[in-house]
Amino acid sequence: MAIEEIPRVKQWLSQFDAALPDQYLASYLLKKMRFVPFQEVEEWLQKSVEGLIEDIEKKEGKKAPIAIFPVAKPFINKFNAEKEKKSANDSAGRISHALKNLERRLPKHVELTPRDDSMRARKVKHIIYVDDFIGTGDRFIKSWRNMVSARIKSWCSRGWCKIWVLSFAAHKTGLNNIANQIRPIEKSRLMANLVVEKSFLAENKELVRLADSYGCKLKKYDARFGYGKLLSPIIFQHGCPNNVPAIFWSSGKRGWTPLFPERSVPSELYTLFSFDMTAETTAEELWMVGHYDLAVSIVNQIEQYGGDHQLVMILGFLEKKKDIERIRNVLVLTTKEMFEKLDNLRHHGLIDSGNKVTHFGVEILRRGKKNTELKQDNDDAYNYFYPASFLGFQREV
Incomplete structure (x- = not known):
C-alpha cells in the first residue's frame, strides 16, 4: 500500500493546494523524512x-x-536540604525505559541515575548523559544549568569528572552550542549516531516555501520552520521533535489538521516507520542533480528494480561530483550507513578508492536510461527536450 493511501496521510495531503505543486511537494517531503x-x-x-x-x-x-x-x-531532583530524591526510571520516557532495561546487564561499577552521595562515595570519574535527539541544544543546556547539582558541576570544573553525551541524532549547530555553553563538555565527548550538518529541507527553496506559506494556517506560526528554524528531517516513532516543520505537528487556526498532533505519533502511522520510501524519491533526486535522462526513465521503470535505490542515487550524485557530506545529508544517513553504501559501490567496481565513478559505473548509469530512442531522419536529428521543471522540481542550472 502506498503511503498516500493511509487515511490520515491522505487527509493531511488534501490540505495542500492541488492546483500548485504543493500537494506533490508535501508528499515528496513526507517520503524524504528519516523515520x-x-x-x-x-x-x-x-x-x-x-x-x-x-x-x-x-x-x-x-x-x-x-x-x-x-x-x-x-x-537530580532535590527532595530537601538533607536528602535527595532519586529519579524514577521505569516507563517514564523511551530513553529512561531503555536504560532501565540495559541496567540489568551493566557491570556493577556502572550505575543508572545515582544520587550525589553515592557518586561521591564511589568516586565516579565518568558521567554519561543519553538522549534521543539534540536540536538547538537549548534543552540540554537548560537541564544542565537548572537540574544538575552544584556538587557535580564542582567535580567537573576541577577535572575530577568527565562528561560524555550520547545522542541518537543531533544537528551540528546543537552540538556546537552545547560545547560552547558548557565548559566541562568537550566536543570530542559529544557523540551522535546521526549528525545533520544542514537539513536537506533548508537547501531546497521549494520545500522552504512550502513550510513558510502554510505557516500562516498554524497556531505555531513562529515554529513553521521548526524550533530554532532547523527544518529538521528526523521523526521518531515515540514522538516528533519540535524542530521539525510545524506543518507536520501544529494544529491550525483555520482547521488545519496536523499529521502528528502536538508531536504525538498515532498508531495508524506506524507504517511510516517500516516503509522503504527511497524508491519513490529516486527520480526526483536524480533530476535535481542533473541526471534528466535517468530521472525520466526511472519514473516508468523504477518498480522493476528490486535493489537498493539509494545506491543508484549515490552513484548519480557522485557522477555529478557532489560532495560526500552533502549526499549524506540529502539522504539523511548516518556516517556508518554512508560508508557502508560507498563500500558496496566500491565492492562492485562502480566507484574507485577515491569515490570517483568508474567507467563501469558510468556505463551502468547510461544503461539505466531509456533504451527506446527517437527515430531520427538522417538529414534532421532531433534534440532532446527537457522541461524546466519535473514533478515540481526545477532543473539544476
Missing part, C-alpha cells in the same frame, strides 16, 4: 552505551566507576 522506529533507537542505545563503557575502561586501564543519566528527565 526512526522504536527498535532502532533501543538497539543504538544498548550498543553505544556498552561501547562507550568499554572504551572508557580501555583508556583508564581499569573498571572506573561510571554514572548514566537520561537527558529527557531531570538529572
